[in-house]
Amino acid sequence: MNRRSFLTNTALASAALGLNLTSGGLLASTNEKRMISREQYKKWFVFDGLGVLYDINDPTGGIQDNWRMTDRLRNDLLASGLSCYRQTTGAPFPAYPGDDVFETSVSILSQHHKLIDANSDVLTLVRNFDDIIKARKENKVAVTLGFQNSHVIGSNLDHIETFKHLGILTMQLTYNGQNQIGGGANVSPRLPLTEFGHEAVEKMNEQNVLIDLSHSGVRICLEAIKASKAPITISHSGCRALADFPRNKTDKELRRMADKGGLFGVYFMPFLAPDSKATSEHLVAHIEHAINVCGEDHVSIGTDGGYTGIDDMQKVRASTDKMTQHRIDNGAAAAGEKIGNLNFMPDIVGPEQFYLLANKLAERGHNSTRIEKVLGLNAYNLMREVWG
Template sequence: MNRRSFLTNSAMAAAAVGLKLSSGSVLAASTNAAMISREQYNKWFVFDGLGVLYDINDPAGSIQDDWRMSDRLRSDLLKSGLDCYRQTTGAPFPAYPGDDIFESSVSMLSQHQKLIDANSDVLMLVRTFNDIEQAKKDNKIAVTLGFQNSHVLGDNLDNVDTFKNLGVLTMQLTYNGQNQIGGGANVSQRLPLTEFGHKVVEKMNETNVLIDLSHSGERTCLEAIAASKTPLTISHSGCRALVDLPRNKTDKEMRLLADKGGLFGLYFMPFLASDSKANSDHLVAHIEHAINVCGEDHVSIGTDGGYTGIDDMEKVRKDTDKMTQHRIDNGAAAAGEKLGNLNFMPDIVGPDQFYLLANKLAERRHSSTRIEKVLGLNAYNLMKDVWK
């Protein structure tokens, strides 16, 4: 896989498109909250539970031949105030025709590590929780690697150790389909966590791998949470009580996750709106619903997107349609993905998206303490807990 293909596939893997939602009425915090200043924001730990390094305006030109980021990508990333993000790696789809899933995943891991090494003045690979703290001290962005589909493990539990030793600290059990572990969002919601899936959960607990249940079907999700002895995450999803799509999670799943000490992350995706035209108002509604269900200590964000601004919205719309059609054609699309979707919030896209979200929440009278938790402190505490 060459650099251009790697980057394009990474961008596709990071975006999971959707539709449908009514924002509903959710009560905000009763405390009066002042607007968040840049100075205050810059002191926070800001975390994205699922991101990708690419320039949405020109994905193929985001990474140079020597693996360095383009000036535009680097500039917008540094402007964002981001401290840490999880990068999707491995082969997320059920299979790439003619490819070996294990081999493809190792290759993609190598490519991401080359990217981090080539930009070591601003990026740091996370192998232990201490690396997150060190990156913050060094004014670098911590990059933690994660799978979006644990089908890459095959039937060998030792592969959990293999991939962890290669830097994969978070493993999502399923993507949209069914695998050897359980059921995903696109198949029956009644598919259970398999016998092997129970062993995978136990193994990941033993090795301090963070289990991610984004994209999972409801029964698989509930049974995995119940089986786990450590907190888990649903890093990028929405609230099904507001939009009834299988990529969004039920209150039952969210509540059980929080009861286990886990973290629920909201994506910046079209699944948040019933007509697929999601904006920051829909995002705020989902965050508020999640806080009401899970409590403010168990809510976070996972954009499932990038950090560059939009230069030409019409071009981006056309490019997004091409990507969506590709996902539909190869069976990777979730229910609700359709042409015409945008895989980001058009009113808060780009390097200012987290700061703008902070002040959207402040306008709704959420306290700065709560906003800081949602933007990263909760994730910081979870990673510290699970990764020891």
């Protein structure tokens, strides 16, 4: 069953989650401007296609020596209404001097297991789709683990299965550079999916690992979509038609992804604005463009950020500039990533960001059913199809 057929079972999926879809019909007019209430929002499955647990105000990131989250981090996470998020793990950059990238990835992966275990009263590691349902019933946040660069498997396809057993359910084929699978956003968009890349896609399909094409070049993106037997995700990106950066996706890529039953997540990143100074106005515009191109069943969000509020914006600007400079120096930065950027939407940052986004979409006339899909139900359906 492909995802377009699968979506006809939305009511069934909602019943399993205890969700309420009666707030707006599937054919409700986009002229509806009813605000989303707190009570309604709390019933929704809210998903972040790429997030991270950290407190941007805290030098420790909000993680204590015993791997326990600080009260601030824990409280902001729970206040966000988030049901599930994908945590980046492994070694995304092409070189870790003196280290074996496989060994480094296992070590970083182990640290995320420790973090989840130490906070098991509020976090649940997702090893299969049933864990998402279980976390929902227990009022916990489900955490799925994923890589942002498949260079971690080296030339050994069996590493895909190994990492799957260690909790990796999503694998991004490339980061910004070139690897053994193909080219990322910083290199030639004409680089193809390699022969080994085709084998890797086949192996990921076999293992029910969700393939992520964020950061990919145009050609590898199109060829991987065609090669995959399962729907894919572009978990955190923007629309190139609105902001012409290599990290954003062309309409052709978006259409091919949707035709295959996949899911596009719009990030809360500076690349949404041509001048790299994005706000929620740009975020909403990219979501609307993606809906127009892909259809409302194939659009979601992937913040590429955290969930705590900002105590001192000037301090955060300084620390962000320092991190950006480090990424520029080591070759990890993408085009448009520059000093002065903020890697979040400054007007809707913090634990309220998803609820505020829901109401910004409602103000634009999107009905509650569509908003609920974008905030998480579409992702729920995709994960159920690929992992279920």
